[in-house]
Amino acid sequence: MSFEHLTDGLGIGAPAPRLTWTLPSGAGPQEAYELEVARAGRVERTGRVASRDQVLVAWPGPPLSSRERATVRVRVWTPAAGEPTAWSEPRAVEAGLLEPGDWRAVPVGAAWDEDPSADRRPARVRKDFRLDRPVARARLYVTAHGLYEVEINGRRVGDETLAPGWTVYPHRLRYRTHDVTAHLGRGANTIGAWLGDGWYRGKYGFDGGTRNIYGTDQSLIAQLEVTHDDGTTTVVATDGTWSAAPGPILTSGLYEGETFDARLDDPNWATPQAGWPGTPVAVRSRDPRTLVAPLGPPVRRIQEIAPVTVTRTDDGRHLLDFGQNLVGRLHLTVDGPAGTTLTLRHAEVLQNGELATAPLREAHATDTLILAGRGPLTWEPRFTLHGFRYAEVTGWPGELTADAVTARVYHTDMRRTGWFTCSDPLVDRLHENVVWSMRGNFVDLPTDCPQRDERLGWTGDIQVFAPTASYLYDCAGLLDSWLTDVGLEQLPDGTVPWYVPVIPGEPMWTPIHPGAAWGDVATLTPWTLFQRFGDLELLRRHYPMAKAWVDLVERLAGPTRLWDTGVQLGDWLDPAAPPDDPAAGRTDRYLVATAYFAHSARHLALAAAELANGADAARYTALADEVADAFRRRYVLTTGRMTSDSATAYALALAFGLLTPRQRQPAGDRLAQLVAEDDARIATGFVGTPLICDALTDTGHLDVAYRLLTQTECPSWLYPVTQGATTIWERWDSLRPDGTLNPGGMTSFNHYALGAVADWLHRVVGGITATAPGYRTIAFRPRPGGGITWARTRHESPYGTVSLFWELTATGLTARITVPEGCTATAELPGCAPVALGPGEHVLDTAELATEAA
């Protein structure tokens, strides 16, 4: 049982959280369910509800009020057994602070923040308090302007990093709810918080970034609510009675890194015993209506990796290779005299044996640690993150051994749901690289890259990657939250920004213009999430944003139905585009814009139909037809060729269904011919790359799709793999065949967009496709090729495990299939008629199926 898209129900913001449960395999189909909700003083049961629903089922009974706790369990009826199943394990859900009036806490921080020109040394804030009665239960509701980490009586609260993450702060600032019962005791207690700049007031954006995007302060907003054994409560909330003092962090920035002076640190600073040089805090304000509970999980430490090699340079520096390009920070234990200064630098690649920091642009990614000389110190920066495989340590006292330093990997703690492996080790590594690039860029919001002075929520990147992402991880909550911010940043005329949250006034992308493929995130990504997670309410909530986007493009296109004006990035990063002008690809950028217009109008119509909005469904279906018609008239020549005779043009027209039935095959053939002429080197950018393999597959050129997939010459998906890549690169040749860095200003080694081909790996090579929302119906449709002899893919769908392992045999292919309870499927194996499958395990053999058919 889970609540909304959260695995942990503590502090939920939805007063009537929807419930999802999975059935044990072999249970048989659910024909009815009963829910039980136990809350203070009463237990309510729904009675038997005749329904097959088990995903995001409406909350039974009255909504939760603020702080209210309930436990929920379910039992189901299946046709086989007359009796219901046993009750499931009870799961707890507890509402957060749902009403603005619940908040007594106000933002408090260092008074010296008021002067923006003054020292920006991060502060810590602290409060001593007494509890005169035993503690029965305690909750901390907490957030900040900037970043925070709370300690109570010297013990860390929670295990998340970079909280509260990044949202459109003026409208939405997420607080978390922590159970801190065990942190507190009767008598003297102390609560304190570290503060950091983060996105709120740190330098962020291009050219090293702009400071103070949202304000000049770092402030904590914390409300500790203690319930005593006799039912009375004590509330300790941030207010003017707190005090602030500078901490041992001297500077801190997401791009710059952190400087920490251990000589200034007292590890017991947040205990009642510690001396504390605090001065009264400055009290600030925030509208409590902007404080919201999270929709997804927080960022956490997910993994720890030891260096593969440690090399000492002639001048005494140490170079560490972690063997994997990752996102995180170094964690180390070191001993040395007071005042010893260690400098930690990070980079994704080496050039001539040294860190190549040019791709980081103005992100210094440098941490500095000054030792206190009080014995071994274990340390890691708090409020920064770096994208790196290599690190250089200067100033280490003596010899740095591999056990003294690890790399800790951080990202949003999403549930892993998708796996893929096959007989080709290069394709396997490609897939692994996609997973790592997703991990590195799903750090609270979906970003383009994790290392340089950018790390922004680029809309086009996630638009193309969302189908892959939603297979690999349960990212519904994270993306739902981010899409909410996209809606908030949408301009009144419907323009969807290039990246969200927007950095106001940032010179490169202001004023904001609407652009195809990027802005289409508004229509396409909610649809993808609906398909993969079965969440109709999500589709409903983002529908106004989607509609405003399509209406805007309709106005921009005017009566011609061609969107052929304005700023467009086209097939961004077409390998033929010059390094310094990635938008100048082979495909007419307005062809791309009109194709996306048709595709978005089509998806808006589909969404309207799902939402039972017949008028909109009809209106946008007609619009989509008209745009497709205009597209054909303008961009498809009578010869069947397209005005841009490029792979992306044909891939778009085919994958978006913009051609007439008669035009399809010639277009597919021309696409295959173009690929062959390029010797199956990739010739597509952001727009064409996610589509080309499907366009080839669907027009009878599966072999050509496999040639593209398995190509290792530059540019191709596997070229970086042959160069030792451990993540997906931004450019096909971020590292060029001669071993030098691509000189373009954007040369990231950790960009997921071109990894969107993994969706094709999952569906076509692996063979699993959702044919109804949430994988309620599934097609197992593997299409072997490319010399791959077996593939295994698995997805934890909302209904449970979906898996397919296929293997070529002397006579054809065998397939081992798992269909979750509650779902039905068809197996469409090569050369065989479709076979209907119910829940359970199935083994199919194409030779046997052929004999049976005969």
Ligand code: BGC
């Ligand atoms: C980002 C891209 C993004 C693009 C759009 C780049 O700097 O890294 O991934 O979509 O800008 O212009």
